[in-house]
Amino acid sequence: MQRVSPITEMCSISEGARSAGKNIALVPTMGYFHEGHLSLMREGRKRGDVLVVSLFVNPAQFGEDEDYGVYPRDFSRDKGMAEGIGVDILFAPTVEEMYPTGYQTFVAVEKVTKAMEGQFRPTHFRGVTTVVAKLFNIVKPHIAIFGEKDYQQLVVIRRMVEDLNLGVEIIGMPIVREEDGLAMSSRNTYLGSEQRKAALSLSRSLQKASELFRSGERNCGRIIDTVREVIQREKGIIIEYVEIRDAKTLEEIEFIGAQAVIALAMKVGRVRLIDNLVLREK
Amino acid sequence: MQRVSPITEMCSISEGARSAGKNIALVPTMGYFHEGHLSLMREGRKRGDVLVVSLFVNPAQFGEDEDYGVYPRDFSRDKGMAEGIGVDILFAPTVEEMYPTGYQTFVAVEKVTKAMEGQFRPTHFRGVTTVVAKLFNIVKPHIAIFGEKDYQQLVVIRRMVEDLNLGVEIIGMPIVREEDGLAMSSRNTYLGSEQRKAALSLSRSLQKASELFRSGERNCGRIIDTVREVIQREKGIIIEYVEIRDAKTLEEIEFIGAQAVIALAMKVGRVRLIDNLVLREK
Numbered sequence: 001m002q003r004v005s006p007i008t009e010m011c012s013i014s015e016g017a018r019s020a021g022k023n024i025a026l027v028p029t030m031g032y033f034h035e036g037h038l039s040l041m042r043e044g045r046k047r048g049d050v051l052v053v054s055l056f057v058n059p060a061q062f063g064e065d066e067d068y069g070v071y072p073r074d075f076s077r078d079k080g081m082a083e084g085i086g087v088d089i090l091f092a093p094t095v096e097e098m099y100p101t102g103y104q105t106f107v108a109v110e111k112v113t114k115a116m117e118g119q120f121r122p123t124h125f126r127g128v129t130t131v132v133a134k135l136f137n138i139v140k141p142h143i144a145i146f147g148e149k150d151y152q153q154l155v156v157i158r159r160m161v162e163d164l165n166l167g168v169e170i171i172g173m174p175i176v177r178e179e180d181g182l183a184m185s186s187r188n189t190y191l192g193s194e195q196r197k198a199a200l201s202l203s204r205s206l207q208k209a210s211e212l213f214r215s216g217e218r219n220c221g222r223i224i225d226t227v228r229e230v231i232q233r234e235k236g237i238i239i240e241y242v243e244i245r246d247a248k249t250l251e252e253i254e255f256i257g258a259q260a261v262i263a264l265a266m267k268v269g270r271v272r273l274i275d276n277l278v279l280r281e282k
Numbered sequence: 283m284q285r286v287s288p289i290t291e292m293c294s295i296s297e298g299a300r301s302a303g304k305n306i307a308l309v310p311t312m313g314y315f316h317e318g319h320l321s322l323m324r325e326g327r328k329r330g331d332v333l334v335v336s337l338f339v340n341p342a343q344f345g346e347d348e349d350y351g352v353y354p355r356d357f358s359r360d361k362g363m364a365e366g367i368g369v370d371i372l373f374a375p376t377v378e379e380m381y382p383t384g385y386q387t388f389v390a391v392e393k394v395t396k397a398m399e400g401q402f403r404p405t406h407f408r409g410v411t412t413v414v415a416k417l418f419n420i421v422k423p424h425i426a427i428f429g430e431k432d433y434q435q436l437v438v439i440r441r442m443v444e445d446l447n448l449g450v451e452i453i454g455m456p457i458v459r460e461e462d463g464l465a466m467s468s469r470n471t472y473l474g475s476e477q478r479k480a481a482l483s484l485s486r487s488l489q490k491a492s493e494l495f496r497s498g499e500r501n502c503g504r505i506i507d508t509v510r511e512v513i514q515r516e517k518g519i520i521i522e523y524v525e526i527r528d529a530k531t532l533e534e535i536e537f538i539g540a541q542a543v544i545a546l547a548m549k550v551g552r553v554r555l556i557d558n559l560v561l562r563e564k
Binding site: 007011018103106107112134138163249 | 289293300301303384385386387388389390391392393394411412415416419420441442445446447448449531
């Protein structure tokens, strides 16, 4: 595995791989790898001749009062894990090179970024789309792989790729969960043991939603009420949102048609957690 | 010359040319060609193995009360002129394909777009950078050529290319003028004969600025005052701005150092005209 930091070096590697007719797969990450990241990398390993994993804790996607400064980092552990999967290139640029003095250009997707995460993290998606556009221009991937854990992010990125003619195939991979159901997240490391127990109500509530759906319930309001009830039984959790929306467009719906996504965000103490589940007829 | 309209067709031509190791030069235009456009195409012909000229009157860069609907168009004349230069591909996409229903992604450069043109056309540069980003992704040029007539646009695009790691070399070409000094513009066709005479004061005032500079004047305020005086002698001209700024960053300056740009915008009747001149020590 090659570790690359300078942007120009990454550009010329990508240019070379493309000229040689090789298929480039990119997995963009912020590091502190868990099984979720590894599942994306394994998919990338299958699909790409050259597998690039980017590791960049992107300041532009954190709000001012968010956890950029304390976001967990462990480069040497990440390096070993990526090597284990057979990653070809670990691209880890510096903040100074990604956002040099005078930096002032942003890519923004307007509508699908407004609700859900966007309501609680108003500058978040602008930071995500900007850094992903930059990474696509630098790495020049044919395919890029993202986790469905950040469901809205996946919809936003697909929209950006289509609108800006970026010509990258976007692959979404299923959420990877701990044995007890908690969706894997680098931020789970923030949870104390009591908080971690309370946090299980997220996935439990989504299971409950799934059961209701499978038993024929299609009314979004009723499913949401049940989910909220399950979570509110736990102490110390503040619900930011529970929403059911069209799985492709994220438009608001009252009743579930062929497929929808139920997505939620909570604060467990100071730790912000998200989770979601796609409800689709078999 | 090949005329291409579908975006997918243009993408696969570009992909093919790149794979074959060919150098692609792009000249983005809104059509209604004059000698200014042709000078860009001739430069492109020299520099590129494949010369692509895009022709797209981009609604996103016109304000609501601007001249999008009446902007001059003459495709068959443009086609002949491009053919005469030896353009390989005339890429003329439709508005419906460039901005399909649900379109919602924009690229914005924040600081250098605020003053000058940005003050009078607040959504203009967002439209320009968005369409240029799209064209770059579709045409995949190594080089793109723009006129210095739209001086601020050139600075904005250079900034976008650097910030988003677009990897396209941007070439600026000198303003082409009519024999009497009027900067060539597709919008000159709007001018009545009296207006056209009055419009000559723009280039005349810039000549005066140049003379002052060459005689040693470095105080921006004094040069601007003289330029305004020259223009205000004509009836029916409303000055939008006359500014002298750093030629590279467009930052405000009080005194001219190694090089600066003097840029101005006027309304001659209903016709909006811009012009500029770089003041540099020899």
